[in-house]
Amino acid sequence: MAEVREFLKARGYPDWIIERIQACFSSVRELSMVPPGVLAESCGVDAKVAREIVRQAAEATVSLRPAIEVARTPKKYLKFLVKSIDELLGGGLPRGSLVEIYGEPGVGKTQTALHLAVNALLPTDEGGLGGRVVYVDTEGGFSPDRVAAMARARGMEPESALERISVAEVRTVEALLVALTRARDEVRAGAVLVVVDSLLSPFRQEYSGLGMLAARQQRLAAALGELGRAADLGAVCVITNHVIGKTGGLQRYSPAGGYVLGHAPDPVLLIRRSVRNRRILSVVDSSHLPPGEALFAITEAGLVDVEGLA
Ligand SMILES: Nc1ncnc2c1ncn2[C@@H]1O[C@H](COP(=O)(O)OP(=O)(O)OP(=O)(O)O)[C@@H](O)[C@H]1O
Numbered sequence: 586m587a588e589v590r591e592f593l594k595a596r597g598y599p600d601w602i603i604e605r606i607q608a609c610f611s612s613v614r615e616l617s618m619v620p621p622g623v624l625a626e627s628c629g630v631d632a633k634v635a636r637e638i639v640r641q642a643a644e645a646t647v648s649l650r651p652a653i654e655v656a657r658t659p660k661k662y663l664k665f666l667v668k669s670i671d672e673l674l675g676g677g678l679p680r681g682s683l684v685e686i687y688g689e690p691g692v693g694k695t696q697t698a699l700h701l702a703v704n705a706l707l708p709t710d711e712g713g714l715g716g717r718v719v720y721v722d723t724e725g726g727f728s729p730d731r732v733a734a735m736a737r738a739r740g741m742e743p744e745s746a747l748e749r750i751s752v753a754e755v756r757t758v759e760a761l762l763v764a765l766t767r768a769r770d771e772v773r774a775g776a777v778l779v780v781v782d783s784l785l786s787p788f789r790q791e792y793s794g795l796g797m798l799a800a801r802q803q804r805l806a807a808a809l810g811e812l813g814r815a816a817d818l819g820a821v822c823v824i825t826n827h828v829i830g831k832t833g834g835l836q837r838y839s840p841a842g843g844y845v846l847g848h849a850p851d852p853v854l855l856i857r858r859s860v861r862n863r864r865i866l867s868v869v870d871s872s873h874l875p876p877g878e879a880l881f882a883i884t885e886a887g888l889v890d891v892e893g894l895a
Pocket residue numbers: 688689690691692693694695696697724726827862883884885886
């Protein structure tokens with residue numbers, strides 16, 4: 586916060602602008618990454634002023650660095666702790682990524698989200714990220730009982746797990762956007778995982794019909810932008826999504842949300858049914874992973890490898 590204050594003060598901005606901006610953004614780097622329109626809207630400042638602030642923040646923070654330095658920065662992963670899936674994903678879900686998990690109703694998206702929420706609480710040497718979790722629930726699917734069962738299965742006190750997961754129950758798009766802003770504050774304060782289960786649900790209810798498409802995509806882009814900024818701060822962000830039917834072609838389903846959602850998440854993962862409690866998780870789209878599949882099962886303990894299961 587002090588960093589943003591000093592930065593704006595040195596450039597001669599009036600106190601009222603500084604107050605508003607430092608309430609929303611905690612570092613100059615963060616300021617350099619926000620679209621000026623979002624800065625103008627969220628802080629109530631003029632669009633031209635917002636653009637100038639973002640430009641100045643970029644001047645101060647954007648640098649070119651050798652790729653070897655990037656390569657040497659160790660990657661930190663949130664593991665599924667399911668061998669088949671972690672291998673498929675090259676170690677797990679990297680910090681700073683926005684991950685989409687989509688699939689048919691009842692396939693296990695919520696179970697997967699809860700599973701990841703519990704894993705994130707584990708210390709890093711056990712495959713977690715050792716931090717708090719924000720769970721934004723738009724469908725009423727958050728289950729403390731399931732969290733408790735999965736925590737127990739990992740040798741964790743259920744109470745200690747539940748204390749470290751903050752849940753926001755939202756039903757409208759505007760409430761979702763408020764929850765995401767709060768989630769970003771939590772990430773700044775050390776939260777390591779933000780889950781939105783599911784992202785599209787409130788949009789489906791409020792923005793139905795073709796006439797509302799433009800408004801819907803604008804609000805959806807705002808939600809994704811907020812999640813992208815939480816990811817830039819180092820969190821893993823996981824969104825779940827339903828499917829829309831697609832006839833013909835190799836890919837039988839595609840995720841809902843259209844092109845706005847299409848390019849934001851990386852990787853995009855699909856869950857499909859196999860026999861009984863078996864499921865198949867596949868990498869549908871990723872900037873760094875080849876397409877592939879992993880078999881797993883959903884049990885009382887959460888997601889598990891099928892090897893050794895009856
Ligand atoms: N305690 C449990 N033990 C074993 N399996 C469970 C348990 N609880 C739920 N499941 C499995 O999880 C499935 C439901 O998964 P989940 O609710 O995650 O689906 P979803 O993809 O989120 O569906 P929706 O799109 O309707 O939200 C159930 O069919 C069941 O097989």
